[in-house]
Amino acid sequence: MMEIANAANGENGGTSYEEAKKLADDIMARIKCRPVVGIICGSGLGELANMVTDTEIMGYEEIPGFPVSTVPGHAGKLVFGQLGGKPVVLMKGRVHFYEGFTMQKTALPIRIMKLLGVQILIVTNAAGGINQEYEIGDLMIIKDHINMPGFAGMNPLHGQNDERFGPRFPAISKAYTKRLRDHAKTTAKSLGFEGFRIHEGVYCMLAGPSFETVTECKFLNMIGVDVTGMSTCPEVVVAAHCGMEVFGMSLVTNKVVMQYDSEQVANHEEVLETGALRSKDLQKLVAAMLTTLEIKSQP
Ligand SMILES: O=P(O)(O)O[C@H]1O[C@H](CO)[C@@H](O)[C@H]1O
Numbered sequence: 001m002m003e004i005a006n007a008a009n010g011e012n013g014g015t016s017y018e019e020a021k022k023l024a025d026d027i028m029a030r031i032k033c034r035p036v037v038g039i040i041c042g043s044g045l046g047e048l049a050n051m052v053t054d055t056e057i058m059g060y061e062e063i064p065g066f067p068v069s070t071v072p073g074h075a076g077k078l079v080f081g082q083l084g085g086k087p088v089v090l091m092k093g094r095v096h097f098y099e100g101f102t103m104q105k106t107a108l109p110i111r112i113m114k115l116l117g118v119q120i121l122i123v124t125n126a127a128g129g130i131n132q133e134y135e136i137g138d139l140m141i142i143k144d145h146i147n148m149p150g151f152a153g154m155n156p157l158h159g160q161n162d163e164r165f166g167p168r169f170p171a172i173s174k175a176y177t178k179r180l181r182d183h184a185k186t187t188a189k190s191l192g193f194e195g196f197r198i199h200e201g202v203y204c205m206l207a208g209p210s211f212e213t214v215t216e217c218k219f220l221n222m223i224g225v226d227v228t229g230m231s232t233c234p235e236v237v238v239a240a241h242c243g244m245e246v247f248g249m250s251l252v253t254n255k256v257v258m259q260y261d262s263e264q265v266a267n268h269e270e271v272l273e274t275g276a277l278r279s280k281d282l283q284k285l286v287a288a289m290l291t292t293l294e295i296k297s298q299p
Contacts, residue, residue: 014102014104014105014108014159015065015104015105015108015111016162017162017164017165019065020108020111020112020115021115023063023064023065023066023112023115024112024115024116026063026064027058027063027078027112027116028116030058031056031058031080032056033054033056033080033081033082033087033088033089034087034116034117035080035087035088035089035113035116035117035118036086036087036088036117036118036119036120036295037083037086037087037088037089037118037119037120037121037122037290037293037295038088038089038090038091038110038113038118038120038121038122038244039083039088039089039090039091039121039122039123039124039286040090040091040094040109040121040122040123040124040235041090041091041092041093041094041124042094042123042124042125042126042229042231042232042250042251042275043071043125043126043253043268043271043272043275044126044253044271044272044273044274044275044276044279045124045125045126045251045275045279045282046075046092046093047276047279047280047283048090048092048124048279048282048283048286049075049077049079049090049092050283051083051283051287052079052080052081052082052083052088052090053081053082053083054081054082055079055080055081056079056080056081057077057078057079057080058077058078058080059076059077059078060076060077060078060093061076063078065108066108066109066112067095067099067101067105067106067108067109068095069093069094069095069099070095070099071093071096071099072268072272075092075093076092076093077091077092077093078090078091078092079091079092083286083287083290084286084287084288084289084290084291084292084293085290085291086290086293086295088290089113089116089118091109094109094231094235095109096208096209096230096231097149097154097207097208097230097231097234098207098208098209098230103149103154103155103156103158103234104156104158104159106156106234106235107156107234107235107237107238109235110235110238110239110242110244111165111238111242113244114165114239114242114243114244118244119244119245119295119296120180120244120245120246120247120293120295121235121236121239121244121245121246121247122246122247122248122249122286122289123142123232123235123236123239123246123247123248123249124248124249124250124251124282124286125203125229125231125232125248125249125250125251126229126250126251126253126271126274126275127140127203127227127228127229127250127251127252127253128211128212128217128227128228128229128252128253128254128255128256128266129226129227129252129254129255129256130204130217130220130221130225130226130227130228130256131199131201131221131225131226131227132221132258134197134199134226134227134252134255135197135252135255136252136253136254136255136274137197137251137252137274137277137278138197138198138199138251138252139197139198139199139249139250139251139252139278139281139282139285140198140199140200140201140203140226140227140249140250140251140252141176141181141184141185141198141199141200141201141247141248141249142176142200142201142202142203142232142248142249142250143176143181143200143201143202144173144175144176144202144203145175145176145202145203145204145205145232145233145236145248146202146203146204146205146223146225146233147205147233147234147237148204148205148206148207149205149206149207149233150233150237154207155237156234156237156238157170157237157238157241165241165242166241166242166243167241170237170240170241171240172236172237172240174240175236175237175239175240175246176236176246176247176248177245177246177247179245179296180245180246180247181200181247183247183289183292183293184198184247184249184285184289185198185200187285187288187289187292188285190288191284191285191288193281193285199226201226201227202224202225202226202227203225203226203227203228203229203232203233203248203250204220204225204227204228204229205228205229205230205231205232205233205234206228206229206230207230208230209230211256211265211266211267212228212256212257212266214257214258214259214260214262217256217257217258218258221258227250227252228256229250232248236248245296247289249282249285249286251274251275251278251279251282252274253270253271253272253273253274253275254266254267254270254271254274
């Protein structure tokens with residue numbers, strides 16, 4: 001029965017439990033660090049890796065079957081080491097569905113993290129501000145998401161379920177745990193980030209790679225979305241499925257275009273520029289959060 005499940009997973013672009021386990025075992029044979037926290041760096045936010053000490057680094061291309069990033073601003077390296085006194089594995093660069101990977105492949109790194117012992121996932125992204133009160137450079141703690149591609153059947157859990165990863169029908173409504181959101185707010189306060197705008201809101205993934213039309217942005221605004229991007233949901237769904245606690249943070253790198261005849265257009269260069277300007281604060285916040293973070297769950 002399990003062979004059938006695994007074959008089906010393979011057929012729909014996924015990786016079987018055995019294959020993922022082998023990848024994780026191969027990594028553990030080469031790396032001493034045993035991470036309990038996994039971190040994904042969004043576009044232009046990979047500098048967080050510079051704060052990791054005692055590093056051991058693997059390029060994605062060194063891991064057979066691991067999706068390799070193709071987008072500028074995503075270096076494609078797994079960085080193991082210590083951050084805020086916790087053993088971590090950091091993805092310096094993520095992969096996206098629009099690069100041609102299936103949803104399952106896009107989220108495969110999360111299952112590998114789980115098999116490495118990761119209990120908490122910290123996911124960051126660059127996103128366009130839909131909420132008209134948000135300014136470029138603001139941070140947003142993610143309290144919930146809309147997985148828009150999921151509405152069209154593109155969910156990373158599509159296909160046969162393997163219970164060793166998690167249940168057939170996982171609840172996602174508490175994926176971004178209140179404990180971690182509260183911890184982020186307390187930490188931001190303790191760092192004296194007053195005047196430094198931190199919101200809490202809703203992230204919406206669109207498949208990309210084209211940026212949104214004006215009408216799409218108006219629609220997202222109407223349905224309660226605060227920021228939009230082209231990532232994060234696949235990883236978070238898979239993390240919640242396998243029982244990880246998730247913390248998500250968006251950097252508002254640009255304001256989306258909401259006027260039909262605006263001269264403004266969205267572009268990746270602006271996204272990277274804002275990332276470079278604001279990544280130091282994001283780094284400080286994540287490192288400080290880890291320093292005082294209680295690791296609760298067991299693998
Ligand atoms: O979500 P991250 O990886 O931060 O990147 C965001 O920035 C890119 C667009 O500039 C898209 O890939 C979008 O998803």
